[in-house]
Amino acid sequence: MNILVLGGGGREHALAWAILQNPKCDRLIVAPGNAGIEQIAECASFDICDGGAVVEFAEAEAIDFVVIGPEAPLAAGVADRLAEAGIPAFGPSAAAARLEASKRFTKEICDAAGAPTAAWARFDDAEPARAYIRQQGAPIVVKADGLAAGKGVIVAMTEDEALAAIDEMFSGTFGAAGAEVVIEEFMEGEEASFFVLCDGETVLPVGTAQDHKRVGEGDTGPNTGGMGAYSPAPVMTPEVTEAALERIVKPTMAEMARRGTPYRGVLYVGLMIKDGAPRLVEYNVRFGDPECQALMMRLGAQALDLMLAAAEGRLAERKVNWAEDFAMTVVLASRGYPGGYTRGSVIGGLEDLPETSWEMMFHAGTTEVDGKITATGGRVLNATARGRTLQEARDRAYAMAEAVDWPEGFYRSDIGWRAL
Numbered sequence: 001m002n003i004l005v006l007g008g009g010g011r012e013h014a015l016a017w018a019i020l021q022n023p024k025c026d027r028l029i030v031a032p033g034n035a036g037i038e039q040i041a042e043c044a045s046f047d048i049c050d051g052g053a054v055v056e057f058a059e060a061e062a063i064d065f066v067v068i069g070p071e072a073p074l075a076a077g078v079a080d081r082l083a084e085a086g087i088p089a090f091g092p093s094a095a096a097a098r099l100e101a102s103k104r105f106t107k108e109i110c111d112a113a114g115a116p117t118a119a120w121a122r123f124d125d126a127e128p129a130r131a132y133i134r135q136q137g138a139p140i141v142v143k144a145d146g147l148a149a150g151k152g153v154i155v156a157m158t159e160d161e162a163l164a165a166i167d168e169m170f171s172g173t174f175g176a177a178g179a180e181v182v183i184e185e186f187m188e189g190e191e192a193s194f195f196v197l198c199d200g201e202t203v204l205p206v207g208t209a210q211d212h213k214r215v216g217e218g219d220t221g222p223n224t225g226g227m228g229a230y231s232p233a234p235v236m237t238p239e240v241t242e243a244a245l246e247r248i249v250k251p252t253m254a255e256m257a258r259r260g261t262p263y264r265g266v267l268y269v270g271l272m273i274k275d276g277a278p279r280l281v282e283y284n285v286r287f288g289d290p291e292c293q294a295l296m297m298r299l300g301a302q303a304l305d306l307m308l309a310a311a312e313g314r315l316a317e318r319k320v321n322w323a324e325d326f327a328m329t330v331v332l333a334s335r336g337y338p339g340g341y342t343r344g345s346v347i348g349g350l351e352d353l354p355e356t357s358w359e360m361m362f363h364a365g366t367t368e369v370d371g372k373i374t375a376t377g378g379r380v381l382n383a384t385a386r387g388r389t390l391q392e393a394r395d396r397a398y399a400m401a402e403a404v405d406w407p408e409g410f411y412r413s414d415i416g417w418r419a420l
Contacts, residue, residue, distance in 0.1 A: 009069070141154070145182055
């Protein structure tokens, strides 16, 4: 098969790495890719949010299957355009992708499906939003309704922080994403990520993980896109997993189908778990980043077979073959992230790192300039490793992170602290 992966982050490097292990893959192209992906696959440059451009490229290169990595092309309807052209693709329609593209839509779906989630209210004007916060008090959660690259959520521990978040949202910091705001009840508990594949009818769990959103040690400081993750998540016991499936995921999928927008692709189910009871924090319509890196390290070659089955409506005949293993990924980010940071610093030591089925340095924000790998983003590298125990996976991942020569970068030293 000729396979095209859309995206250029750590998630897409991990997807490409797993796909290449499957003998079904004859040729792999990633658009736009990054410096790490260029070492294992062909890279191409075109607008991945332009459905017409994606179809044109896929037809010209005789692509048999397209894997859509990020949320933006899905929200833009790229999967719809590929379907119209008869090109199989992994990822939901634009209508189904509203589960991530609109916080309000997700809340309405949950209410209709009876799925447990935080109490909420929506606002398109700052003054009523401020009045609501004063009425509810803190802690409280303020979310931009639309896509904000994982940064449009502010967990306000004080009323002043919540009011400042409203000012930030309506000032245009998050663009059109912040034109409407959802304010939610603060949920206590332990957070976990649950991933399922869907083909419009069948739901197949494909793993759990725990992300570390805050930038600082001990989960302090501002939220980020994710500073590290490990899989599986111990808090996701068989009982909690079953409850999440039966009370949250399956009712949501049934409601989506009832509305004529069946969901096909991967569904990232962000959960808050307290006293063994899961409640929905958010849905994402793609693999999490950096959770995907840990999941792909564990899934390997079967990832392609599972994604094909989801796209072709054959999930009922598939199952996931898990090894008794653990995986961890540690994000190396540019100093200053998630605030301002400089681009263009040179990263050394990468050529000496191991590249095996147990250890990989996945690239996120990198490019090659004059033969040297340079940083181009906030989150730049993902040191990812498997182990027979979580401690073994952690030791391997941190050994890779420590071997990188990059004074302009940093990473958290406590990924996995809850489980360990």
